[in-house]
Amino acid sequence: MASLTAGNRRPVRLADIAKAAGVSHGTASNVFSRPEIVREEVRERVRAAAEAMGYGGPDPKGRLLRAGKVNAIGVATAEPLSYFFDDPFARVMMAGISQACDATGAGISLVSAANNEQLAWNIQSALVDGFIVFCIEGGSRLVELARERKLPFVALDLDSEDGSVAAIGVDNIAGAGMAARHLTDLGHRRFAVMALPFADNRTGLVSAEQVRAATYAGTRDRLTGYLRELSRVGVDITKVPVYETANDVASTKAGLETIFASDTPPTAILAMSDRIALVALEWLSARGLSVPDDVSIVGFDGVPEAAVSEPPLTTIAQPIAEMGRLAVRAILESDGPVSRHQLPVELIVRASTASPRG
Template identity: 65%
Template structure:
């Protein structure tokens, strides 16, 4: 069945195409009698009105940004970091009268289509997983983009990052100064499609720089206190409850249990707190834990979580400004982090 066009409506209503266009776009310029006749004709023919996508594209700017990830759409709502980031992006867009389009898909083919068809002025890329492919697809679209959590050190990509190394080092130093010398690490993704124990050498060659930089920060913080980083057990998780629980089962089944856990995300640390509570393991009496991100849930946890806080809201605001103002940085803009000490850390048990 042929699509009904504005020209068909104009012809059937006995008016020019310009008059028919004004009925839908500038109705104040058309007499009531004519406007009612054109609307009635459009309804009879099944014409829903002009395509807003085409009108916006002809204008050259749609005043909207796309937020894209290779994760499933539920990531925007389930992950604490993503929720805070999206709140900040939404507030920045509201202040500018701009819209947001969420772009996500598990399959590469569908993700490519979603990026190509999104009606936006540019993209904020959440490169938690599949960041390289996200960058490739967005470059093909030839729209401005800024990458967050890129996971690589590609300085040709405009992005906003944080001092992962410095933040992790501060976390390790804090625990060492409390007296801890037996550690376990709950990592985030180092390579694709792997969950389980990994060696420090494996982390050093990780393809994702976020986890690698945080490990190197831990190692640098531990070294002055005589802690052998090569002997620390590391478990690579998928940053979700099931793999975190597997990691804790592994760390606490070893002959020498850790007295302190370095968790590479707050989500991992919060899952760990639940695991400890279920088993009656006192925090920080028997084990201390430090997270990384600074999500709101960390402050509300039991006990409140010590964490490395990154400026998530500032990252979201800066990303929106970069896209809507066309002020992309050359390479990566790095923002500072800070250690927030709360109730989940204390001296090791006697």
């Protein structure tokens, strides 16, 4: 960190401190970077000179840029910064990322913004060795910005079929098929789907045309997995309501109000996230509907809250923390293009599912 010399003529440099303390430039540098190798009396003399001249130490950015590595990872999302703390999936993912960074001594820089212009600036100016990109919304824009930095990056839950983008995710079609098969094996035939976004800034019942035009391939793949399995047992999938939420409380409640206003409400809900499913559990309970006696619910994610909900939630568990750890290793150990990884999912059966009444 540089300060100004008397008269604001120019910034105080490390060389000025070395001269004032009567030591070499290298010795002065060691006082700030490796003080243990400098004699105590010399350290005190250099620090006294620095304090007198208002010098706070070398600019860390310059040292890091000279080294070519900053030993830090940027974790980027187009969501508000609160997403990292409020969303159950994001919290588990960040725990995995943090564990991997702790093991290597790497730092973490959270990158988000309220608008595209600010997001672009934050990514362009972040002092990191690479990016882990949360492709929840605005995924294509995040990938574009990360590519412009020409640093290694890995997309998590990437909703893109671009095979050139390094990504870590799961087989959404297979996972959704597991969820639907579990419910059909229990005897359910009346279903509703509470979906993640198919496109930005839209909620409500979706048509087949909107599904085909989906921006987010992951959402479309989960729906494909559900409907493929329902068709297998003869369910008329044209009559299965699919409500697109924003994966938040308000839009999930609005979807449930719409679906349960029907004369033939579902006996089973396929929720594309545990967050949606947990909101549904509370909403149904508040209206006197029993889970699983009146309605069965299966979530998707495997967040810790699902195990302690009332009742505990049946879900498709992703290896969320492992995805985070793999992403960190891919960035820190990168020596070329990072490949794509698809990890397995697991059906965890708990008390939110049972055979339908009658």
